[in-house]
Amino acid sequence: MMQEKIDQAEKDLLHTYNRYQIILDKGEGVHLYDADGKEYLDFCAGIAVFALGYHYKDFDDALKAQIDKLMHTSNYYYNEPAIEAAHKIKSISGMDRVFFTNSGAEAIEGAIKAARKYAYLKDGQTDHEIIAMNHSFHGRTMGALSVTGNPKYREAFQPMIGNIRFADINDIDSVKAQINEKTCAILLETVQGEGGIYPAEEAFLKELRAICDEKDILLILDEIQCGMGRCGAYYAWQRFGVKPDIMTTAKALGGGVPVGAFLMTEKVGAHSLVAGDHGTTYGGNPFAAAAICKMIDLFEQDHIIDHVNSIAPYLEKKLDELAARFDCIKARRGVGLMQGLVFDKPVGDIIQKALKKGLILINAGADILRFVPPLVITEDDIDRMISILAECIED
Numbered sequence: 040m041m042q043e044k045i046d047q048a049e050k051d052l053l054h055t056y057n058r059y060q061i062i063l064d065k066g067e068g069v070h071l072y073d074a075d076g077k078e079y080l081d082f083c084a085g086i087a088v089f090a091l092g093y094h095y096k097d098f099d100d101a102l103k104a105q106i107d108k109l110m111h112t113s114n115y116y117y118n119e120p121a122i123e124a125a126h127k128i129k130s131i132s133g134m135d136r137v138f139f140t141n142s143g144a145e146a147i148e149g150a151i152k153a154a155r156k157y158a159y160l161k162d163g164q165t166d167h168e169i170i171a172m173n174h175s176f177h178g179r180t181m182g183a184l185s186v187t188g189n190p191k192y193r194e195a196f197q198p199m200i201g202n203i204r205f206a207d208i209n210d211i212d213s214v215k216a217q218i219n220e221k222t223c224a225i226l227l228e229t230v231q232g233e234g235g236i237y238p239a240e241e242a243f244l245k246e247l248r249a250i251c252d253e254k255d256i257l258l259i260l261d262e263i264q265c266g267m268g269r270c271g272a273y274y275a276w277q278r279f280g281v282k283p284d285i286m287t288t289a290k291a292l293g294g295g296v297p298v299g300a301f302l303m304t305e306k307v308g309a310h311s312l313v314a315g316d317h318g319t320t321y322g323g324n325p326f327a328a329a330a331i332c333k334m335i336d337l338f339e340q341d342h343i344i345d346h347v348n349s350i351a352p353y354l355e356k357k358l359d360e361l362a363a364r365f366d367c368i369k370a371r372r373g374v375g376l377m378q379g380l381v382f383d384k385p386v387g388d389i390i391q392k393a394l395k396k397g398l399i400l401i402n403a404g405a406d407i408l409r410f411v412p413p414l415v416i417t418e419d420d421i422d423r424m425i426s427i428l429a430e431c432i433e434d
């Protein structure tokens with residue numbers, strides 16, 4: 040039954056993903072169920088999206104109530120959920136101005152435009168440069184792809200948007216080597232996700248901040264994957280107090296509703312995008328904004344970030360034990376509930392085996408297993424995950 044539908048999908052969908060051969064049908068807490076009713080423990084969370092787990096009643100009820108009221112207007116009018124969501128996201132991020140998008144890539148596009156406009160207003164020139172990082176991932180649209188530090192993703196789609204340079208995360212000299220009088224922004228993920236779970240170090244971020252302050256370069260932090268509590272603070276930069284000039288957020292922000300946002304300080308807000316410069320039909324519509332509002336409310340009500348900080352050391356400990364037990368695991372990297380195990384070979388087989396045993400895992404690059412579970416996981420869930428994973432590695 041499931042196979043028939045999968046065969047159908049393979050005829051109809053553009054083959055841009057090598058999909059695992061299951062149809063996911065429903066979710067409950069940290070578990071997913073396929074169309075045959077088989078249960079899976081989910082350590083992927085829709086790629087760091089389902090922070091509160093599946094079928095969270097208060098969240099679902101809030102969405103249903105908004106559907107019955109008003110789903111969409113236009114950004115030519117105000118709507119109450121968006122007014123509220125803007126205020127809430129300001130208060131959790133400490134940023135001053137927000138623009139809502141429908142996805143992460145669109146948040147990056149907006150961030151790039153804001154940075155370019157800021158520089159343009161300073162000198163009237165259009166030749167400004169952005170420094171991004173190797174191993175970075177910022178999305179698949181042309182602007183976001185242009186700042187993504189993986190040549191394989193960019194190759195066939197040249198030319199990219201111009202004036203992008205690349206440096207290495209946690210290597211301040213490599214960044215300095217790319218800076219010149221045309222540099223308008225430095226863009227990085229506070230914790231690199233797709234590229235292999237590389238956290239930016241505190242000292243590196245602080246040096247970047249100092250350089251940006253000195254030269255009036257904008258620091259743009261991409262918090263699309265590492266933000267919304269995953270790293271033990273609403274936004275990962277808050278752990279170090281290194282505040283960006285522009286920040287992007289998405290993934291967990293909408294709890295499964297496709298939303299994103301880019302935010303900026305008042306300094307950038309007052310000297311960049313103005314009426315007519317940027318827009319979106321759906322971004323911040325009442326339905327999407329209601330999702331953001333309820334997510335933030337539930338984070339507060341259920342003390343989600345406290346939970347991340349209390350459970351993450353347990354996950355780290357268990358992953359470290361696993362790394363000590365198996366020679367094929369070379370290292371663990373990560374922050375909070377965003378962790379990676381580095382193997383000495385591709386992890387595709389392990390992921391396939393885990394799936395058969397009812398555990399959903401994903402990779403981040405060929406050799407790295409990535410752990411981005413719902414933020415509400417418990418020690419029991421972690422124990423169960425580790426025991427299945429150990430079996431898969433042993434095989």
Ligand SMILES: *Cc1c(COP(=O)(O)O)cnc(C)c1O
Nearest residue numbers: 142143144176177178232263264
């Ligand atoms: C997923 C991701 C994006 C792109 O977000 P989409 O919603 O897929 O467009 C950008 N940056 C980072 C760090 C991401 O993890």
